[in-house]
Amino acid sequence: MSIERFSLNQATIKRADLPTALDLAAAAGVRSVGLWRDRVAETGLHEATRRLAASGLRFSSLCRGGFLTDPETSDQAWKDNLAALDETAALSAAGAPGSVPVLVMVVGGLPAGERDLVAVRDRVRWFLERLEPEARTRGVRIALEPMHPVFCADRAVVPTLGHALDLVGDLDPAAAGVVVDTYHVWWDPDVVPMIERAGAERRIASYQVCDWITPVPEGALLGRGLPGKGHIDFAPLTRAVEAAGFDGDIEIEVFHQEVWDAPFTRVIGDCKRAFTEVVAPHLG
Amino acid sequence: MSIERFSLNQATIKRADLPTALDLAAAAGVRSVGLWRDRVAETGLHEATRRLAASGLRFSSLCRGGFLTDPETSDQAWKDNLAALDETAALSAAGAPGSVPVLVMVVGGLPAGERDLVAVRDRVRWFLERLEPEARTRGVRIALEPMHPVFCADRAVVPTLGHALDLVGDLDPAAAGVVVDTYHVWWDPDVVPMIERAGAERRIASYQVCDWITPVPEGALLGRGLPGKGHIDFAPLTRAVEAAGFDGDIEIEVFHQEVWDAPFTRVIGDCKRAFTEVVAPHLG
Numbered sequence: 001m002s003i004e005r006f007s008l009n010q011a012t013i014k015r016a017d018l019p020t021a022l023d024l025a026a027a028a029g030v031r032s033v034g035l036w037r038d039r040v041a042e043t044g045l046h047e048a049t050r051r052l053a054a055s056g057l058r059f060s061s062l063c064r065g066g067f068l069t070d071p072e073t074s075d076q077a078w079k080d081n082l083a084a085l086d087e088t089a090a091l092s093a094a095g096a097p098g099s100v101p102v103l104v105m106v107v108g109g110l111p112a113g114e115r116d117l118v119a120v121r122d123r124v125r126w127f128l129e130r131l132e133p134e135a136r137t138r139g140v141r142i143a144l145e146p147m148h149p150v151f152c153a154d155r156a157v158v159p160t161l162g163h164a165l166d167l168v169g170d171l172d173p174a175a176a177g178v179v180v181d182t183y184h185v186w187w188d189p190d191v192v193p194m195i196e197r198a199g200a201e202r203r204i205a206s207y208q209v210c211d212w213i214t215p216v217p218e219g220a221l222l223g224r225g226l227p228g229k230g231h232i233d234f235a236p237l238t239r240a241v242e243a244a245g246f247d248g249d250i251e252i253e254v255f256h257q258e259v260w261d262a263p264f265t266r267v268i269g270d271c272k273r274a275f276t277e278v279v280a281p282h283l284g
Numbered sequence: 285m286s287i288e289r290f291s292l293n294q295a296t297i298k299r300a301d302l303p304t305a306l307d308l309a310a311a312a313g314v315r316s317v318g319l320w321r322d323r324v325a326e327t328g329l330h331e332a333t334r335r336l337a338a339s340g341l342r343f344s345s346l347c348r349g350g351f352l353t354d355p356e357t358s359d360q361a362w363k364d365n366l367a368a369l370d371e372t373a374a375l376s377a378a379g380a381p382g383s384v385p386v387l388v389m390v391v392g393g394l395p396a397g398e399r400d401l402v403a404v405r406d407r408v409r410w411f412l413e414r415l416e417p418e419a420r421t422r423g424v425r426i427a428l429e430p431m432h433p434v435f436c437a438d439r440a441v442v443p444t445l446g447h448a449l450d451l452v453g454d455l456d457p458a459a460a461g462v463v464v465d466t467y468h469v470w471w472d473p474d475v476v477p478m479i480e481r482a483g484a485e486r487r488i489a490s491y492q493v494c495d496w497i498t499p500v501p502e503g504a505l506l507g508r509g510l511p512g513k514g515h516i517d518f519a520p521l522t523r524a525v526e527a528a529g530f531d532g533d534i535e536i537e538v539f540h541q542e543v544w545d546a547p548f549t550r551v552i553g554d555c556k557r558a559f560t561e562v563v564a565p566h567l568g
Binding site: 110115116150154162163166186214219230231232233236 | 394399400402405432433436438444446447450470471473496498499500501502503504514516517
């Protein structure tokens with residue numbers, strides 16, 4: 001099977017700086033990359049766009065905007081998200097044809113001492129409504145990422161695909177979509193109907209694949225494996241995302257200490273194999 | 285406020301055997317207890333019922349039946365669940381007036397190597413349909429416990445209250461209900477409507493309270509705190525459970541190493557205080 005639609009999210013080779021990640025991906029025959037803001041900033045946006053253009057790689061998303069739930073840091077969050085929109089526009093313009101101007105949004109958890117989830121979720125909606133015109137003006141699409149409920153307190157108060165769709169429901173689909181990340185949504189009894197709904201509402205901005213492995217490590221963050229290493233059935237999810245009309249690049253984004261410690265080229269090879277064996281067979 | 289409706293789940297003082305747990309609870313003015321099968325077995329069912337009757341305590345639930353998702357251990361699971369039903373009947377009969385014959389069901393995770401969540405959930409439904417007449421015959425109510433999605437792979441494939449209600453939807457409400465445990469359901473954007481639905485369908489068999497604390501420890505199991513120690517807003521959940529018609533005892537069930545290591549009497553005192561300050565103010 002082809003790795004044509006495989007995109008390497010650079011967090012999977014976390015220790016690599018941006019030039020290294022681009023060089024290794026291109027050398028391995030990868031066609032697309034998802035980038036991270038901290039590594040873009042380290043290289044400098046101008047140099048990052050130059051290198052991305054030179055690499056011939058497509059750009060599939062920038063991680064990440066968001067962290068907008070704390071009223072105390074609201075002004076900073078606003079400025080930071082505008083900068084992230086600008087970076088997304090610049091990078092997607094620099095990528096090879098087929099690049100998409102997608103900014104992944106991790107909304108943030110409960111502010112310290114706050115327990116009113118309803119109010120915090122209202123705040124997310126309010127913030128996204130303000131941000132959407134800014135995204136539209138820049139030709140960028142914000143992609144709200146529902147995260148696994150284990151992160152509800154400390155990372156993202158949006159725990160299901162259905163809830164994410166509700167939150168962006170009044171916004172222009174061209175400027176506001178959602179991320180479907182297998183790791184975050186696989187457990188949901190409604191996941192397939194919600195993927196169908198996301199397709200019908202033209203909201204799928206990104207499809208990311210990684211596996212749920214046990215035992216869950218402390219803090220839960222690094223409990224992600226390459227597709228095939230854990231408990232997730234990638235067939236029904238991938239088929240549903242395809243049937244919902246998503247035809248873009250598919251990122252493998254793995255947070256796991258052993259993966260991060262391994263040699264970059266081996267990890268990229270493992271990703272290509274996992275994509276070929278576990279994901280690609282379910283693509284049309 | 286009163287601790288009249290507070291029930292001490294004995295897992296909160298995990299190191300105490302059953303006679304010790306009953307003695308300490310009664311001495312502390314607690315009125316109700318939730319018991320665990322391993323501790324009942326250690327004491328012996330006959331002696332456990334005798335001591336429970338002598339304690340004057342109400343019995344609010346037995347933990348736990350279930351673990352029925354693995355076809356390889358199906359016969360054993362069937363026998364084990366029948367035994368758990370018998371124990372529940374005996375204990376509830378021995379408890380003070382107001383005791384309830386509730387058996388909490390933790391259904392189990394994905395069997396080794398199995399990734400088909402739909403099939404495993406169908407198996408849960410099939411097993412519950414078989415078990416329900418056995419419960420009814422004994423005057424026992426099985427209480428399906430939806431568990432936090434962090435446990436979907438390894439402990440319970442039923443991750444939401446709505447899904448639990450769907451699974452018991454065709455069964456007699458007198459013999460099959462659900463557990464509402466704040467720790468497992470607090471993150472769900474639909475939790476209040478689902479509590480309302482559970483009330484309308486006469487399904488709330490047990491209300492358990494404990495808090496979600498961060499960071500999540502390895503394996504996630506021991507990340508529970510006394511109410512007030514974490515991120516959960518107990519007001520809307522408790523009010524919804526009350527409004528849904530639940531008027532039974534409310535268990536505090538905490539799994540946490542520091543709580544387990546602390547002196548029993550201090551833990552019981554802390555539970556009473558947490559119940560009085562964090563839960564009871566939202567009861568009618």
